[in-house]
Amino acid sequence: NAGVTQTPKFQVLKTGQSMTLQCAQDMNHEYMSWYRQDPGMGLRLIHYSVGAGITDQGEVPNGYNVSRSTTEDFPLRLLSAAPSQTSVYFCASSYSRGPLHFGNGTRLTVT
Amino acid sequence: AQSVTQLGSHVSVSEGALVLLRCNYSSSVPPYLFWYVQYPNQGLQLLLKYTSAATLVKGINGFEAEFKKSETSFHLTKPSAHMSDAAEYFCAVSVPNTGNQFYFGTGTSLTVIP
Numbered sequence: 687n688a689g690v691t692q693t694p695k696f697q698v699l700k701t702g703q704s705m706t707l708q709c710a711q712d713m714n715h716e717y718m719s720w721y722r723q724d725p726g727m728g729l730r731l732i733h734y735s736v737g738a739g740i741t742d743q744g745e746v747p748n749g750y751n752v753s754r755s756t757t758e759d760f761p762l763r764l765l766s767a768a769p770s771q772t773s774v775y776f777c778a779s780s781y782s783r784g785p786l787h788f789g790n791g792t793r794l795t796v797t
Numbered sequence: 798a799q800s801v802t803q804l805g806s807h808v809s810v811s812e813g814a815l816v817l818l819r820c821n822y823s824s825s826v827p828p829y830l831f832w833y834v835q836y837p838n839q840g841l842q843l844l845l846k847y848t849s850a851a852t853l854v855k856g857i858n859g860f861e862a863e864f865k866k867s868e869t870s871f872h873l874t875k876p877s878a879h880m881s882d883a884a885e886y887f888c889a890v891s892v893p894n895t896g897n898q899f900y901f902g903t904g905t906s907l908t909v910i911p
Contacts, residue, residue, distance in 0.1 A: 690840075726806070728887060728901040729841075736896045740908040744898065776840060781895055783848065785831055786889075788840035 688712050692777050692789035699767040699796045707792050708764040709777030715787070717780045718760040722746065722773040723791075729776065735760055767796045798823050801888050803902035811910045816860075818905045820888030823869060828890040830871040831899075832862055833884040844886075847871060850909040858882070883909045 693708045711718065719734035731744030735754040749771060751763040760779075764771060774793050778786040804819040822828060829848045833841040845856025852864045858881075864872045871888060888902040 719898075726881075726903055728801075728903040729889075729899075730901075731877075731898060734896055734898060742896060757845075782897060783829065783893055784897070785843045785846050786833075786841070786897075786899055788833075788842075790840045791838075 690777055690787050690789035691781055692775075694792060695790070697792060697794050699794065701767060701769060701796060703767050705764050705767065705777055706745050707764075707777075707794075709760045709762065709789060710758050711760075711777075711779040712758065712786070713720075713779060713787065714757060715779035715781055716757070717782065717784075718754065719744070719778050719786070720750070720752065720760070720762045721776045721778065723776060724773050734760065734773075746778070764794075769796045772796045799828065799890050799892055799900045801887075801890050801902035803888050803898055803905050805895050806903065806907045807904055807908065809908040809910055810878045812880055813877050816873070816882065816907065818873040818888075818907065820862075820871045820873065820902060821869055822871065822888070822890045824890060824892060826892055828892050829885065830862075830864060831889045831891070832860070832871075832873050833887045833889060834855065834858075835904075837884075841887060844873070858875045878907075880909050880911065883907055899904045 690711045720732040721729040733752040737739045777789045802821045831846045832844040847864045
């Protein structure tokens with residue numbers, strides 16, 4: 687049972703490049719979400735999904751897109767990377783009212 | 798709006814001493830409350846959760862937390878610190894029927910002194 691799997695673990699981008707962070711879960715959770723973690727700011731919600739085909743914005747959605755075509759996958763797309771998007775990104779999944787299960791994170795640096 | 802405040806971004810305790818990490822929340826409706834622990838270069842791991850059952854919640858690794866509605870607090874305690882407890886701790890709140898959105902505090906880094 688892999689839980690929540692994120693790839694890649696590390697990524698360096700140049701300003702203006704685009705990329706997709708992958709997230710997959712094998713627990714049949716309906717809820718999936720993306721957070722970014724920055725020093726002194728805790729975790730902030732970027733986007734979330736309550737089921738396949740349904741997504742919504744969180745606290746800091748600008749510069750990111752998501753889609754949810756299957757229950758298992760919830761990729762996060764950076765459209766045009768900026769240095770302000772340098773962060774550690776966590777994907778999480780859960781049942782309704784359940785605790786979040788986190789992946790091990792993707793450390794992104796934008797130069 | 799929901800918010801979570803963790804008092805003290807850094808806490809140091811001696812090995813064997815009491816651990817107390819503070820968390821206060823604001824919520825317009827009864828929330829669910831959680832504590833997570835993060836070890837270096839890892840994801841967050843659930844320590845314990847409060848979901849409107851018993852107000853004193855026991856978690857993994859000897860940690861427990863008490864929900865006090867009158868104080869809007871959910872402080873985390875452990876009677877005797879161990880070196881392996883050194884990590885970052887996050888308090889979080891979720892509000893039912895909001896797409897399971899979680900709101901996190903800014904974290905408390907716990908150092909255990911031998």
